[in-house]
Amino acid sequence: MNSLPLAILIIGAGHMQLEHVRWAKSLNLVTVVTDIRDNAPAIGTADEYYQIGGNDVPGLTALAMRLSQRFKLVGAYSGSDFGLPAVAAIHKLLGIPGCTPEAVTLSLNKSATKQAWLSQGLPTPKMALWTDIPSRAELLKLTYPIIIKPLDSCGSQGVTSVNTQEEVADAVAIAKQYGDQVLMEEYFDGYGIDTIGIMWQGEFIPCGLGDRYFSTPPFHFPTHGFTPSTLSKQDKAMAYQLTEQACRMVGLDNTPVKADLLYKDGRFTLLEVSPRFHGDVFTTKLIPFSGAPSPVLQWFAKLAGVQLSKLDTDNIATKTVMWKALFPLAADINFANVEAYLREHFNLIEFFYESRRYKKHNQHSDNTSLVGFFWVQFNNSQEAEDFLTTFSNRFEGILL
Numbered sequence: 001m002n003s004l005p006l007a008i009l010i011i012g013a014g015h016m017q018l019e020h021v022r023w024a025k026s027l028n029l030v031t032v033v034t035d036i037r038d039n040a041p042a043i044g045t046a047d048e049y050y051q052i053g054g055n056d057v058p059g060l061t062a063l064a065m066r067l068s069q070r071f072k073l074v075g076a077y078s079g080s081d082f083g084l085p086a087v088a089a090i091h092k093l094l095g096i097p098g099c100t101p102e103a104v105t106l107s108l109n110k111s112a113t114k115q116a117w118l119s120q121g122l123p124t125p126k127m128a129l130w131t132d133i134p135s136r137a138e139l140l141k142l143t144y145p146i147i148i149k150p151l152d153s154c155g156s157q158g159v160t161s162v163n164t165q166e167e168v169a170d171a172v173a174i175a176k177q178y179g180d181q182v183l184m185e186e187y188f189d190g191y192g193i194d195t196i197g198i199m200w201q202g203e204f205i206p207c208g209l210g211d212r213y214f215s216t217p218p219f220h221f222p223t224h225g226f227t228p229s230t231l232s233k234q235d236k237a238m239a240y241q242l243t244e245q246a247c248r249m250v251g252l253d254n255t256p257v258k259a260d261l262l263y264k265d266g267r268f269t270l271l272e273v274s275p276r277f278h279g280d281v282f283t284t285k286l287i288p289f290s291g292a293p294s295p296v297l298q299w300f301a302k303l304a305g306v307q308l309s310k311l312d313t314d315n316i317a318t319k320t321v322m323w324k325a326l327f328p329l330a331a332d333i334n335f336a337n338v339e340a341y342l343r344e345h346f347n348l349i350e351f352f353y354e355s356r357r358y359k360k361h362n363q364h365s366d367n368t369s370l371v372g373f374f375w376v377q378f379n380n381s382q383e384a385e386d387f388l389t390t391f392s393n394r395f396e397g398i399l400l
Helices: 017-026 041-045 057-067 081-094 101-107 110-119 136-140 165-178 233-249 281-289 295-304 335-345 381-394
Strands: 006-011 030-034 048-050 072-078 127-130 146-150 160-162 182-186 191-200 203-214 222-227 255-264 267-274 320-326 347-353 372-378
Touching (some): 006 057, 006 081, 017 030, 017 041, 017 281, 017 295, 030 057, 057 072, 057 081, 072 081, 072 295, 081 101, 101 110, 110 127, 110 233, 110 267, 136 165, 146 165, 160 165, 191 222, 191 295, 203 233, 222 281, 222 381, 233 255, 281 295, 281 320, 281 347, 281 372, 320 381, 335 347, 335 372
Parallel strands (some): 006 030, 030 048
Antiparallel strands (some): 127 182, 146 182, 191 255, 203 222, 320 372, 347 372
């Protein structure tokens, strides 16, 4: 009897998932994609498509069971938090190595993870969980500024920094738009460090590291970043070490992992980890554009039992590449002209714009108001910094 063909279930079929399908096919995997939209871009490149939402755990697990009758399903994959419970449930149901549902639940609970890290002395902000605004006396005891955010959210939604007690009520109201519980944290300054890796059978495998920069307070959404990081070799090793420690403390294994860190003056602050890679802007695009192997391909290979060449993690990126988010400041922007300008004057690798995202301008508080991204290659990090000044001057009042 012939063995069943190997297949992988990819949750989400957007523009960025086109690469996921391609990498899976390079490993001779049958590609099955799901998306709530029946016109998602990656549907046409996959072998099979099913219209199921990424947070529909019963629907996705039922699909996985049906697929297992025709294929040897090596795993399910999601690049976003909302699909992680389904991935864990599928792997557990079919006996596939993967992160446990309990570890997924714990890692997505910002309060519980921070309590675990604080108990072990990891450098993470002190915090408190609020369901209501504390009394005036309690607010007076706090050291400002502080960060107020929803307990369960993503994409920088509902995140605000406040400098005085008078600003707390408005910040809590914003956070409560995304859930009943609000997390208050110590404020730490610095730029972001994104790390990604794979936890596999108890081993941590570094897969990429980059710098990330944020908007002007009181909001804290990411605007751009690049790789390779400007961190020293020693600090890069420390960033990966903190990522590994944080993941182990919440029980993450047999899964992609990512960490959000802040860095300033030789000190790291750990913000969060998750049993997935960073978003596709960083993982699917920036890392491969820099000349490094695809982390998603590495993970698919682990699931499929395919041996890839060992990586040199000390020098994983060979080209300086920046990503930048497009936040509109005008009601009508000709993005074809923006792309043409970038191609003419810089080494533009890719420009991605979605007209369906163009819903608001000049009111940017989180990632939901961006309309696209682009990636540009430079000779070094200083050229990347100079580019930001040039770009800002050229599109002042048009793009953030």
